[in-house]
Amino acid sequence: MRAQLEQIFSSQHFQANERRRGFLRFIVEETLSGRAQSLKGYTIALAVFGRDDSFDPQADPVVRLEARRLRRDLDSYYVDAGRNDPVRIVIPKGSYVPNFEWLNKPSIAGSADESALELPAVSDRNGAVDVSPITRSSSYRRWSIGAALVAAVAAGLIMWMSPFGAGRFPLSTTREPGVLVMPFEPLSSGENTRYLAAGMGQELTANLFHFSGFRLYTSSSLPDQASRSLQLARDRGFSYVVNGSVQTDAEEVRVTISVVNATSGGIVWTKSYSRPLDPQSFVSTQRALADEIAEVIGQPYGVVRTDMSNGSTAPAVSHMDSYVCVLRAYGYRRTFLRAEFDPAMRCLEQTVQRDPGYSDAWAMLGWLHLDAGRLGFAGDDRQSRYDKAQDAISKALSLQPKNPLALKALAAAYHFTGRYEESQRLTRQLVDLNPNDPEILAQLGWRLSVRGNFEEGVPTLQRAIDRTLNPPNWYFHFIAVGLYLKGDWEQARRIAEQSARGDSGFSQLVLATAYAELGDRQGTQQALVKLGRYEPLARDTEGFLRRQGIADQTVTALVAGLEKARALASR
Template sequence: MRAELERVLAAPGFREAGRLAPFLRHLVERALEGETAGLKESVLGVEVFQRAADYGPRTDPIVRVEARRLRGRLEEYYQGEGAANPVRLTLPKGGYVPVFQVVDQRPGRGGETVFRMRKAALLAGVLVPMLAVGLLIVARWGGTPGRPEVTAVAVLPFRSLDADPANDYFAEGMTEELIDRLGRLPELSVAARGLTAGYRGDNVDPREAARALGVSVVVEGSVRRQQDRLRVSARLVDAATGSALWTEVYDRPAGDVFAIQDEIAASVANALRVRVKPPVAPVPSRYTANLEAYQSYLKARQQANRYSAEGFEQAVRHYREALAVQSDYAPALAGLSQVYALAFYYNALPPGVAPSEPRRLAERAIAIDPALAEAHAALGMVLGVGDFKWKEAEAAARQAIDLDPRSALAHGLFAAAVLMPQRRFPEALASFRRALEIEPQLSYLNFTYAFALLASGDTTAAIEQYRRTLSLQNVHPDMEWDYGMALGFAGRHAEAAEAFARADRLRGNAPGRPFGIAALLAGNRAQALLDAPRVDQAARERRTSRMEAARLWAMLGERDRAMEWLERACAAGETQAVWIRADPRLRSLQDDPRLHALASKLGL
C-alpha cells in the first residue's frame, strides 16, 4: 500500500501540487497506523493545515476544499499515467479515510475494465495485515472480514522494593519488557509506557488507572533484588470489580529474569483466554540471555532518556559495558548509535570516536537483527542530519515505523531528523503528535516538537509546548534558551531575557546581559549590533559556530553577511547547517536564491 502511495506522490501532478501531497501522505499514514478516528475535519485542520486549536470547519472550509482538489487530482492520475497500476488509491466523498482497491485489469464489455479483488492475494495474506490495523480495503465483489475481539490492557510501572533508588532501572526494565511482549499479541491492545508512567508508587488504585487509561484489565507488580536472587510479584486486576484474575510470586535466581518475563506475559494471556504458542511471541536476538549485558543496557536506556550531557555520558558508559560483555547485542548497538548521533550533532563526540561511528553501529545492529526498529530509526537519523541523504533516511525511518508502529522514538526521529530539515512541517507535526501520544513524558520529543511548532510559524503553540517541556524533569539548557527564543519572537522581551538567564545558570555560567541573538530577542537591537563583530571574531576563531554568525546577521537584516557565513558553515560541514531551510532565525533568507542554491547542495 505504501508503494502505491509513493508511486502517486512521485507523479508530476503531485510533486507540484503544493500541500496536496503532504495531505494525502498524512491520511494514508494515519489510516495504516489504525488512527482513523483522527481523520475528521476538526483534527485535520489543525494537524495538516496548521489552523488554531479552536479551529471550526463551519467557518473555515479548508479541509473540504483541499479534499475536493485531492479527489480530482487522484482521478486525473488514474485516468492517465496510473491507469495500469495494480492498486488504486481513492478518497470517497463524505469522508477522509483513504481506500485502496486491489485490481485485476481485464477487458470487459465495450472495452471497459473490470476491477475485482484477487482472492488468491487475499488468501495469501497480502491484505489481511492491513485490515488488522484498520485500513479500509474494498472491492466490488465482497465485504470486509471481521476483526478479532481485542482486550485493552495496561501494565502499570512495577515498583522497586530495593532500598537503593539506583536499582530502579531493573523494575523499569521489567515494565517495558512486559509491555513489549504483550504488545506482540494481536488480541491485546496494550497502553504505551508513556501513558502509564504517571501511575507509579504504592498508592495507585488500579481501577482508577484503568478508567483513566480506557482499559479493562491492569497488570501491576513489584521487584526486589537481593544479591543474586530476584523476587517478582505480579497480578492481573479486573478494572470493573478490582478483583485479581491472576496472581503469582516468583522467587528465582536473578539470571532467570527473562524466563520470568515470558511466564508473566504467558500467564496474563492465558487469564484473558488469549491463545498463545510459547514463547508469548517471537523473541529474536534483540533480547539477550546475558544478565550482565541486560542490566547495563537498562541503565544506559534510563540515562539516555534524561537528555542531558551527564545522562548521555553515563549512557555511553553503560552501552559500552553491555557491548564489552556481548559484542553482538543489537539493542545496545542501536542505542549507542543514537547517543553518538546526538553527540555528533552537538559537536561532543567522545575522544577517539569517528563521525562515521554512529552509522557503523546502526548498520551492524541491523545486520544482527533486521527486525529491530530502533536500529533502523538510528540509521534514519544518521543518514538525515549526519549525511544529508534524505531519500535513504526516509526509507530507514519508515522501515522503523513499519517494524514497530508503537515506537515513539521511531515517529519522533522521523519527524526531527528527516521531515523537519526539509520543511515538511505538516507531516513533521503529525509525526510528533503521534510520538507524544505514545510517550508523552519524553523530554527530547517534547523539546523538538516545540521547535517544530516555532519553525512552522505557530509561535503561540510553541511557547505553550516549551512550557510543557520545562515542566518535565529533565531540563536541558537548550530548552530554556529556545523557550526564550520563542518568547522573543512573540515580542515578550523581558520574559525572553529571564529564560536566557536561566539557561546560563543551567550551563554553570553566571547570568549576564543577553548577548548577540539573545540581546536582539530580548528587545535590544542596538546591543545586538554592537555584539555582531564580536560574534564574527568568535566564529573565525571557532569559539562559536559559523551558523551562529549567520543567524545573527540574518535577524539583523544583513542578508549578504548572513549568506557569507552560511556558505562557510556549509563548506565546513557544520552539523547545524541542516536547519538552513527550517531555522526560524533564518526566515529573512528563505526567498534568497543563494540560500536555495546552498540548500540544494545539501539535498534540501
Template sequence: MAGDPNRDDIERALAKVLDWPEIARSPQLARFIDYIVRRKLDGDEQSIKAYSIAVDVLGRPPDFDPQSDPIVRVQARRLRALLEQYYRTDGAGDVVHIHLPVGRYIPEFLAAGAASKAEIEPDMAPPQPPPPAVSVAPPRRKRGEITVPWFVLVVGIFAILALAYSLLTLGPRQPVQAIPAGLLSRPIVSVVEFQSLTGDPADTRLAAGLAVELVTDLDQFETITTLYGGSMGGSAAGNGVDYILSGIVRREGQMLQYSAILTEVVTSSVVWSKVVSLTPEEAARPDVLDYVSGLLGRVLGSPRGPVHAKARALLLNGPLSAADENLYLCRMLFDLYRERENAAMAERASNCFQTLPERDRRSGQALAGLASLLVETTGADSGGRSRMEVVDLAQVMLNEAIDASPTSGFVWEQRARLFEAMGRHGEAEAAYGSALQLNSANTDTIAARARHLAFTGRLEAAEALAWGAINTAPDAPAWYLCVPLLVALKDGAFAAATELAERYAETDRELGPILTIMAAQGLGDGEMVNRYLPRVLDVQAFRRAGVLTQLRRRITDDDLLARVRQSLVAAGLSPAALVGSF
C-alpha cells in the first residue's frame, strides 16, 4: 500500500478492531480506541490527553487527577496489548494497523509493511499480555424497582444472623481492644527506582520503569496507597510513608536477578525481601518489567502480604472499637472471612461495613463486600425474606458498587462470585475476566477463576491458573487447593487427595466433605467416610433442595457430578436425598 493510509482505510481498520471479540467484549476499551482514533482523524490531537480520556471515555468525574489515579495508563496498556495480539493473529492481514505507542495516547496509522517496523521506546515498560476474558458492562436496574432502601434490609438480615450466632456460641464476648493510631489506615508504600548493578549500559531497560509499573499495579488492590519515590525515595517519614520498596538488578551467571527489599520507615528495619530469578529466555521477554512487577505484586498486594501483617494481627487478636473501624480494616476483615469462611469473621466484617460513615459505606468496596457476605452467609429465610429476595438485593448492591467503582477489580470479582452462586456461569466467567483485566496480580481472583473453570468442566485450563496462584501467593489459603484436589482425584492419587481434601473441607462446607469422602473411599478408609458423611447431611442447603440439586448451581461438569453421586450412594446416602429435601 503506497503512501499514508487514507481516512476510509483507517475507518475500515477501526471497524475490524471493534468487531474483534476480545475488544467487543470490553465496551470501555472499545470506546477508548474509537475515541482516540476519531479525535486524530478529525485533527483534534491536542485533546487526546489522560484527563479527557478519563472523563469522556472512562466515566471519571470532572475533578479527576491523572497523577493520583492510574486508570488511563492501565487501560491504555490493556488496549495496547490487545492491539498487538490482534495484529499477530486475526488482524495480521489487515492493510492498515492501528498502533498505540508506549507512553502516548495518540494512535498511529501504519500501512501493513511499516507496521512491523514500529518501535517501542526503550526506556518505557512494554505492554502486558491481556487476560483471556473481559466482561460486558452490567445492565442497570430501573429506578424505583426497590421500594425499601437496601441498607435497611441488609441491616435487618445481618442483625438476625448476628443474634443467631451469639445464641449458638454462648460464650462471653471478647473485650474491645484499643489500636495504635498508626495502624488505623491503609499502609502507604513509596516505591523507588531499582538500581542496575549489571555493569552493562544496555541493561538499563531492565530496571528503568519498574517502579512506575509497581506503583500502577499495586494501586489496583485498593488496600495500599502507593507513591512513586523516584531514585532517592524522598523524605519518607515526613510524607507519612509507612514502607519503602527498593531493589537492585544484577546478573548471577546466566540468570538475571531482581532483589526487592521492603523497609519499615519507623524502625528502619527490613520486613520483607524477595529475589526473582529469570532465565535468559525470561529476561528477553518484551514484557519483562510487567512480568516482574506482577510477581512482586502478587505478594505485596495480597491481604496476607507484609504490609498488612500488623493490621491482621490486631484484627485476629479480637474485636475493635467501632470508632476505630474504617474501610481498610473492613476489607482486611472481609479477606480474613474469605480465608476461613467462619461465622464469627463474617459477622465482624458485616458489622464493620455497616457502621462505616455514609460515604465509605456507599463505596464500591463496601457495597460489594456486603453483597458477598449477604449471599454467602444467609440461609433460606433471613428476616422473613426468601433466598431469591436476598440474591436480588445483592444484585442491586453490586450494580450500585459498579456504578461507584467501575474499575475496581475487587468489585468485579464479587460480581463474579454472585453469578457463580446463582448458576449463571457465562456471566461469572466474564466478570472474572473483567476483574483480572483490572488487577491481573490478585491471586485470590486467579484462584477463584481457576476453581470456577474446574467446576464448569475445564480442569486442564484451571490447573495451570491454580498452581500459578498457589506458588506465588503468600500463605495460600486452603480454598486455593480445590483444583489440585480435583486433579488428584481424577488421577487416582488418593493419598494426596485425602491430604488436600481435609484442608479444603474447612473452607468449603458444601463440597469439601464430599470430596474428602471420595478420596477416603479411594484409600479404603471407611472410618474417614463415617466421619465426614454427617457433615454432608448437616448442610442446610442440601437438606432443603437435595445434594445434587444444590451442587448443580455451582457445578456443570457432568463427570464430576456423576462421581459425586456414585460416591455418596456408596457411602450410604439415600438416592432420594440427592435430588430432594431430607
C-alpha cells in the first residue's frame, strides 16, 4: 500500500498539488498505523493545512473542498497511468478514511482448477472478509479488502451517534440472500468497451456494498463461463444473479442489465440504458449508470427485496425466516396499516429471541416500537414504547455500529422524541454515505417538510420517488401538504389520491381538506368516511399530527382545513 502511494506520487499523471499530496500521505499513514478513527476534518486541518485550535469546519470548508479535489486527482490517475496498478487507493465520499482495493489478488495456494470461478465475498457486513478457495481467472476484477479495514476501525466513529448503552451480543447466523454479480460482458471490440465493462462491474459492486439486506459476491468468470452462472449460483446457494453487458459505437454506449432469480430461473428485472459516448467522460458515465442500477437493485423497496417478499425465492435454510420477517416489517412500513402491524411486531419479537445477533431485526423492532407510540397503536403508553425503541436500536448498533438500517432507526428515534436537529444531521450523513438509497432520501425529505422546510424537503422527496420503482405512499404525503399550504388544491388532491391508493389515513386527511377547498361535497364526504377508519387520527387529529413532529403552522392549517371539510360534509 505504501509502495502504491509512492508510485502515485512519482507519476506525472497525478496532478495533485503539494498540499493535496500531503493530505493523501497523512490519511494513508494514519490508517495503516491504526489511527483511522482520528481522521476527521478538525485533525486533518491542523495536521495538513496549518489551521490552529480555533478551526471551525462549518465556517472553513478547506478539508471538504480539498478532499473533493483529491478524489478527482485519484480518479484521473487511475483512468490513465494507474489503470493497471495492483492496488487502488480510494477515498469514499462522506469519509476521509481511505480504502485499499486489489486489481489482481494472487492465486490461492493449493488450487489447481484455473477455469473455476472465484467468489470472494465483498463482506459479511460484520467486517470479516470471506474468500472461497478458488483461483482467479480475470485481470479485470477488483476485489475490495478495504471494506474489512474500514468496518473494523469505523465502529468507534459511528458509536458517538448512539445515546444508548452498548452491550455485546453474539454475531448473527442469519443467512440473507446471496447476490452474485457477474462481470459485465463487452459486446463490442476495442479498449473503450472493455474498460467500460470492467468499470461498470466494479462501480456497481461498490455501490451495492452500501446496502444491507443481502450477501454480495463477485465473480471473475471468463466470458465463456458466464452461461454457467445460474447453475453456479444454485450450487452455492445464492438467490440472485446480476448479469450485464456493454456495447459501444461511435456515438453511444449501451448497457443492458438483468437480475435473475436463481431458484426459478426467471428474470426479476431487466433494463437497457443508453448514453452518449464521450471518451473524456468514461468515468462519470459508468458511475452514473452504476448509481442508477444500484438504486433499483439494492434499495429497501428494490427488485431483490420485492421478489423475496413475493415468495419467489424459498428460504434456503430455516434461519432465513428471520430475514423474511424483516421483509414483512418493510411491507408493513409501506402503508403503516394497523392490521399489518401486529403480525410484523410478533414476528420480530420471535426473531430477536431466536436470533439475538441479527442487527437488522433489532433495528426494525425499534422502528415498530416508535410506530406504536407515534401512531397510537399503544394507546397513551407512548413513553414506554419509545424506551423500548431506544433499547432495541441500542442493541442493533452494539451488534453492528455501521448498520444502515439501525442508523436510520436511530435518526427516526431522534425525530419522534423531539431531537429534530440531531435527526436531520444524522439523516444527512446517511445520505452522504449512500446517496443511491432512495429510502434515506425520502426520510430526509419527509423530516425537512414536516418541520416546515418544504423548499428543500419537497424536491428531496421527489428525487426519492423518481428513483423508486414502486414508491410507498408516505413518500407523497408532504408533497401534497406543501401544495395544499400554497393554495394549489387541485394538485394537492391529485397527489393525495395517488398516495391514497395504499389506503393511507393521512392521505384521506389531505384529500378531505383539498376537496373542501374545491367545494366538492361528495368527495369530501367520501374522504371523511375513509378517514374515520383510522381511529387515532380521526379522534384526536391535532394530537396525532403533533406526535409526528409536524410544525405548528402546518398542524394549525390542517386542523382548520379538516374543520372546514366536516362543516361542508354536514350540510
